[in-house]
Amino acid sequence: MDRDGLQLSREQMRSLGYRIVDLLVDHFAETDENTGRSPSRAALEEALREDLPETGADPHAVLDQVEEDILPNTRRIDHARFFGFVPGPNNFIGTMADALASGFNIFSGTWISGAAAAQVELITIDWLRSMCGLPDDAGGLFTSGGSMANVTALAAARHAQLDDVLDDAVAYCSDQTHTSVDRAFRLLGFQPQQLRRLPSDDQFRLDVEALTEAIATDRADGRRPFCVIANAGTTNTGAVDPLPALAERAEAEDLWLHVDGAYGAPTAICERGTDRLNGLDRADSITLDPHKWLFQPFEIGGVLVRDTTHLRRAFRLEGEYLEDAMGADEEVNFSAYGIQLTRSFRALKLWMTLKVFGREHVAAAVEQGFERAEQAERLLRNQSEWRVVTPAQMGVVTFRCAPDGWDKSRIDALNRRLAPAINEEDQIFLTKTTLNGRPVLRLCPINPRTAARDIQMALDRLDELRHSVQV
Template identity: 75%
Template sequence: MDRDALQLSREEMRSLGYRIVDLLVDHFADGERHSTGRSPGREELEDQLREALPEDGTDPHAVLDQVEQDVLPNTMRVDHPRFFGFVPSPNNFIGVLADALASGFNVFSGTWISGAAAAQVELVVIDWLRELCGLPDTAAGLFTSGGSMANVTGLAAARYAVLDDDTDGAVAYCSDQTHTSVDRALRLLGFSPDQLRRLPSDDQFRLDPTALTDAIAADRAEGRRPFCVIANAGTTNTGAVDPLPALADVTDAEDLWLHVDGAYGAPAVVCERGRERLTGLDRADSLTMDPHKWLFQPFEIGGVLVRDERHLRRAFRMGAEYLEDAVGEDDEVNFSGYGIQLTRSFRALKLWMTLKVFGRKHVAEAVRRGFERAEQAERLFRERPGWAVVTPAQMGILTFRCVPEGATEAEVDALNGRLAPAISEEGTAFVTKTTLDDRPVLRFCPINPRTTADDVRETVQALTDLARDHYSPGAPS
């Protein structure tokens, strides 16, 4: 080991590398045997991990021991087959190996001159996604850290294309179910909070085209400048898909930009069931999706597509004397000119390798299983007394409540608030709760292709047992 060069010997690298590969193989091959992980308190982790900056360094195997003993067990396993909370990230081993290659070779994918093949791979994969979504040949895009940055990128293109970057009096519209990353994106782009109209959703938690048209008319009458509608291709709360064709009709008639937030839902277009649910996706002016959700990639990889490549390049391309050598030929693509980042990792490699190794057909089957597992959970809850489905399984998400016979509203709310942390504490499964119509509900998102029918069945049984244990009629809530 040459510590001053930060270099291990060939033998040391091989020994440590093999050990890490073994950990990863065990994680993928035997992961379902372990719990969904834990999230300990700050005090416990301070005791385990707080230390002074090491002066001389530590044996790398000892450091890996600490990672194995104190770090990995104290995280939630979002790729566990029974992790049903939020939107899981059920990665795959090929994607993990691709990330290792991209990191190990330290590929810089911001400019063509430093990463020509990386840029070409990204162009190819972006074009695959463009074709799946039905966008025209004029469309282009890039990979980002996640959906939040993808929304910033798409809405920046909208601001430039429609407003020429003049935000004065401009208004954007979305439903009350839209992800808060949209609020953050618009704030970063210079819009004040009152320039985003969050309209009440309909009884299916979708953006209502009639309410949208009325809001646009009211704003125009008051001298404001409507410029963009943000639609959902699968809301985080319920999986609802806004009526994309009707919303596209509105934006066409009003000459507005249609931005579709499909962070988790849009990748479902890879399978037939997803395409049916996502009719109208091809009419978006900009579209976001997160391959680290329903395309089974390791964190981080979000993505954005823009219908007209010129709007993306004009919104972000800036020159600098220190980048003169990076400009290159007209057909050389510098992705740093398509978004915020100059320094970019080679995110495209993992999705490219995954799609090449498994093929579209098998990725589509993996997505289809997510639909089926959510529908299985819905059937099981409907069959059991004391449970009520709040929103049916759609786009791989189900919401439901435990409603014991004779329980008051306060008792029902308190019980449902306790069930999610209770099952998580057991380690049996991980389920989260949300709020719909001002009432707490439980939420189930079983999109991991490694989730089995038994995983769903046993989780429903575990929740039923916990509901019985935690419900005491008449007890203080």
């Protein structure tokens, strides 16, 4: 090893690299181990705290520590029985692609430094564009995730609709909208009251009548409505806002329609998703995250924009040292369309995954997520003490345990206890959310490695725990 040149010998690279590949192979092949742990800060301080190492150590010894102290002490978000939040069921091809992109350290900001990377991003974004039904000349880019995709799209909306003058501008979304949209508005310089979070309807969707009224009131009061943010799969319940009606309103009112499909829009790859997403093709911009339901390792979000000149104008770069890098127009510099100048080659993982498995098999994997949630709903409907709160939609089902004769506050307390109780066993992981002010449990079984028996096991265990937790 040449420590001064930060270089390992070929043999050392191979032996370390092969060991890491073996670890990954075991990780992907062994689906039955536990879901990982979330130890206390104190425990991890004890395991990991040290001064900055002065001389360095044997790479295998460092990897030993990764195996012992780090990997088991993180939740396996890609585990077959991880049903919480939005799971991250990545795949081996995407993982290997990330290793290549990071090993070759490909710069995906400008054509001159990453021509083929930009070409692959153009093509992969175009596949997503076509899935969503946007016109041929629409485009977009990959971002670190959905939060960044939302802020990127909304910056384009701000520029296109307001010429970046924010006074009295207002935008609309439902109270189920992901908080990354609130953060995006804050970052873009808006005050909290400039984003109107309207009460959703009884299916947790943006209420078109309420929207129409809010727009009329705002116009009458001299404010400037400029944007509607619709959900294509809310994080809470998987609800899809009424996209055709919202597109109509947006068009009639000359508003930008942004669809946050970070979680749900990837399902446009399969037939069931396309049905659910009717109207998506009328959006001005769409957030769609391959690191959610297209099975990619973090970090790959995506933003699609109907007219990419708005993105380009919102993010134009003027550094004189970048003049040479800008190149001809058709040679796309992705750094000119978003926030990052230095960008990793995120497109490679999605491109390789889609090429290796093909649309058909990725679509089948997505379909399975819908089916697992439907299976959970069916089982819950047959269990006497359990109530489905929102049916399986977009791979999410929400439910409560509601024993006969219990009052609401005791039922609330029971449901609050159940998620931590099951999670601390490290065999199943799920989260709760709040709907209409009440705690509900939530399953999001979109991992294609989740078997029917995993769903059964989760619901059986919840039913057992319901009798043993203290409330």
